[in-house]
Amino acid sequence: xxxxxxxxxxxxxxxxxxxxxxxxxxxxxxxxxxxxxxxxxxxxxxxxxxxxxxxxxxxxxxxxxxxxxxxxxxxxxxxxxxxxxxxxxxxxxxxxxxxxxxxxxxxxxxxxxxxxxxxxxxxxxxxxxxxxxxxxxxxxxxxxxxxxxxxxxxxxxxxxxxxxxxxxxxxxxxxxxxxxxxxxxxxxxxxxxxxxxxxxxxxxxxxxxxxxxxxxxxxxxxxxxxxxxxxxxxxxxxxxxxxxxxxx
Numbered sequence: 001x002x003x004x005x006x007x008x009x010x011x012x013x014x015x016x017x018x019x020x021x022x023x024x025x026x027x028x029x030x031x032x033x034x035x036x037x038x039x040x041x042x043x044x045x046x047x048x049x050x051x052x053x054x055x056x057x058x059x060x061x062x063x064x065x066x067x068x069x070x071x072x073x074x075x076x077x078x079x080x081x082x083x084x085x086x087x088x089x090x091x092x093x094x095x096x097x098x099x100x101x102x103x104x105x106x107x108x109x110x111x112x113x114x115x116x117x118x119x120x121x122x123x124x125x126x127x128x129x130x131x132x133x134x135x136x137x138x139x140x141x142x143x144x145x146x147x148x149x150x151x152x153x154x155x156x157x158x159x160x161x162x163x164x165x166x167x168x169x170x171x172x173x174x175x176x177x178x179x180x181x182x183x184x185x186x187x188x189x190x191x192x193x194x195x196x197x198x199x200x201x202x203x204x205x206x207x208x209x210x211x212x213x214x215x216x217x218x219x220x221x222x223x224x225x226x227x228x229x230x231x232x233x234x235x236x237x238x239x240x241x242x243x244x245x246x247x248x
Contacts, residue, residue: 028143028156029155029157030155030156030157034115034158034162035162037162038162039233041233041234042167042234043106043197044105047105047198048105048106049197049199049200050196051197051200052073052096052098052195053073053075054073054074055073055096055098056096057072057073057094058094058097059087059092059093059094059095060087060088061092061189064086064087065086065087065088066081067082067085067086069085069094071083071084072191073096073194073195077110077161077163077193078192079113079192080113083193084111084190084191085191085192086188087189087190087191089186089187090181090182091147091180091181094177094191095129095176095177096175096176096177096178096194096196097175098174098175098196099174101127101172103171103199104125104168104176104196104197105168105169105170105198105199106165106166106167106197106234107138107139107176107194108163108165108193108194108197109121109159109163109178111164111191111192112190113192114185116159116184117156117183118156118157118158118164118180118182119181119182119184120147120179121157121164121178122137122140122141123137123138123139123140124136124137124149124177125138125171125172125173125177126175126177127172127174129174129175131177136171137149137152139154139166140154141156141157142181143156154166163193168198178191178194197234
């Protein structure tokens with residue numbers, strides 16, 4: 001009787017969570033553990049600023065099924081039912097307006113707290129709000145070009161509390177658009193937070209990140225956002241010469 005009770009309890013939990021497996025193809029699933037933070041992203045000094053907090057968000061689905069589009073840039077990454085936005089099925093996008101052209105060096109996406117693998121995630125940057133001109137793709141895990149932006153080399157991933165951070169090579173633009181086409185549980189698209197990091201102003205030698213003072217290491221590098229910004233850690237090089245990055 002006890003075993004039956006436990007079995008029904010496990011089944012109920014799985015039904016509530018949804019089943020993330022099997023993904024579309026194991027060959028296209030990122031093997032990195034979903035319960036471990038990813039390695040730090042190295043950026044030049046002055047390029048670790050959080051640019052997206054409180055920025056305006058628009059979407060291909062202007063009337064979300066759950067939540068509000070503003071949740072995507074409100075800084076709340078707690079991954080519960082009151083912090084994420086759910087938009088329609090199939091290929092959809094959310095777009096963040098940074099207010100002006102920025103030099104972008106890193107992006108991190110949090111979908112929701114369930115262990116789902118996300119499909120056809122394509123992230124693009126442009127100065128054109130309609131994304132018809134000057135578009136740069138900085139992430140693409142659409143391995144079969146079903147989204148129509150070309151075959152991507154990135155992997156499908158399971159987004160949990162640490163999100164999915166990735167480096168952006170100093171791409172300049174005002175708008176960041178994130179596409180997705182559902183997940184391994186259902187066709188809906190969910191976002192808890194999208195954070196965009198980069199340069200607010202020209203190079204400045206003395207900087208701070210969100211009130212968290214940098215601490216110098218013997219390697220002449222600085223570490224920021226490892227504690228207060230769950231999911232993404234940035235290592236900041238104090239001199240532009242340290243990294244092979246083109247400075248405009």
